[in-house]
Every structure is written in structure tokens, then in C-alpha cells.
Amino acid sequence: xxxxxxxxxxxxxxxxxxxxxxxxxxxxxxxxxxxxxxxxxxxxxxxxxxxxxxxxxxxxxxxxxxxxxxxxxxxxxxxxxxxxxxxxxxxxxxxxxxxxxxxxxxxxxxxxxxxxxxxxxxxxxxxxxxxxxxxxxxxxxxxxxxxxxxxxxxxxxxxxxxxxxxxxxxxxxxxxxxxxxxxxxxxxxxxxxxxxxxxxxxxxxxxxxxxxxxxxxxxxxxxxxxxx
Numbered sequence: 001x002x003x004x005x006x007x008x009x010x011x012x013x014x015x016x017x018x019x020x021x022x023x024x025x026x027x028x029x030x031x032x033x034x035x036x037x038x039x040x041x042x043x044x045x046x047x048x049x050x051x052x053x054x055x056x057x058x059x060x061x062x063x064x065x066x067x068x069x070x071x072x073x074x075x076x077x078x079x080x081x082x083x084x085x086x087x088x089x090x091x092x093x094x095x096x097x098x099x100x101x102x103x104x105x106x107x108x109x110x111x112x113x114x115x116x117x118x119x120x121x122x123x124x125x126x127x128x129x130x131x132x133x134x135x136x137x138x139x140x141x142x143x144x145x146x147x148x149x150x151x152x153x154x155x156x157x158x159x160x161x162x163x164x165x166x167x168x169x170x171x172x173x174x175x176x177x178x179x180x181x182x183x184x185x186x187x188x189x190x191x192x193x194x195x196x197x198x199x200x201x202x203x204x205x206x207x208x209x210x211x212x213x214x215x216x217x218x219x220x221x222x223x224x225x226x227x228x
Contacts, residue, residue, distance in 0.1 A: 133226025
């Protein structure tokens, strides 16, 4: 079963969440500190992280940002800060879900299960995208090379590109991309996708300035020309 890292400094909350996760069959690892969480993920073996934002040493947002520099594991924020801006920031920096306190521990376990199931399905679907035209998709390593160079991608840029690589030439609507890449991020919007497409195009352009592999289909969505 997958191993879930819980980063929560309130013992009572941690105990209830751990109980719910273990009841679903998940292996669990718990720490109250952000730096310890980063060290545990770096050691490997963590499949999903549940982060509180108000940690004693490093806030959860900073932990997530640092994680995204080297890891694409799913992240769920678990916090008392339920303001819309906080939720948007959390999702934009790479979280997969945002659960506000008070909450049901069983809901946390269920959302974790859904996110892990979708991540696994996405990995299987993307295996066919390896070696597509000028792109090479290293599914196991969560990396993409373009014209021989490895792209430095954020979690969502990687998710968008891998979704397009899974179906070269096909037009994927914004709704389809949202469902595939943002999973449970209900507060994201079409504008979020457009912004990430823009930054992804900029990174591709740095490698091949004369190419434009991501095509916009006005009113429909985006497609990827892997021969560009």
C-alpha cells in the first residue's frame, strides 16, 4: 500500500488522521516539522504528503515550494486557513487538494485515495507517450526532454505536458486538462490553465525558439505537435 506522510503539529489532529489513514490500509509517517518532512521525502518511499500550513519551523507553503523543486508527489494542504486567497496560493504552488479545518478524517483518507488512484492511472496512461517526436517522456522519473534537453518543469507544467503527450495531436479541452491535472483542485479556473500553458511555452521556446509545439484551438483547448 502507498505510504502517506502527515505533517501536522497538533497531536490530537494527527492522531485522528493517522487512525483514518491506517483504517484505509495506508502506511503512515508523521512529523510535526517542515524540514523533517523535506528530509523524509528526499529519502524516498513517500507517495503522498498531507501538509499543515502553520508549522513550528517552516510554513506549509514553503515546504510545498521546496518539494516541487525535486519531487512530484501529490500534496494535500490541511489547514485552518480557509480564505479563498490561501486556497488559491496553495493550489497554484503545486498542491493537489486543500482541506479546511474542521474536517472529517475519513474525508481526508478518501481524498488521499482518490488522488493516489488518479496519479497511478495517469502514470499508466502516459507510458505510451515515451519517445514521441522531439519529446522523450521519462514517466518513472517524471521528466520530459525536448530536443535532447531536460525541461525544468513545475508540477502543473509537467502535468499539462504529460497529458498532451499522452495524446499527440488531439485537442484537449480546458475542462479535460483541469480534470486530469488538477484532480481535486475545485477552485482553479480556465485562467489557471492558460497561465501555466504560457509559462510552459516559454520554457519550450528557450530550447527551440523557432518551434511552437503547443497549439491553441480557440474556444476548444490545446493540442501538442510532437514533431515541432
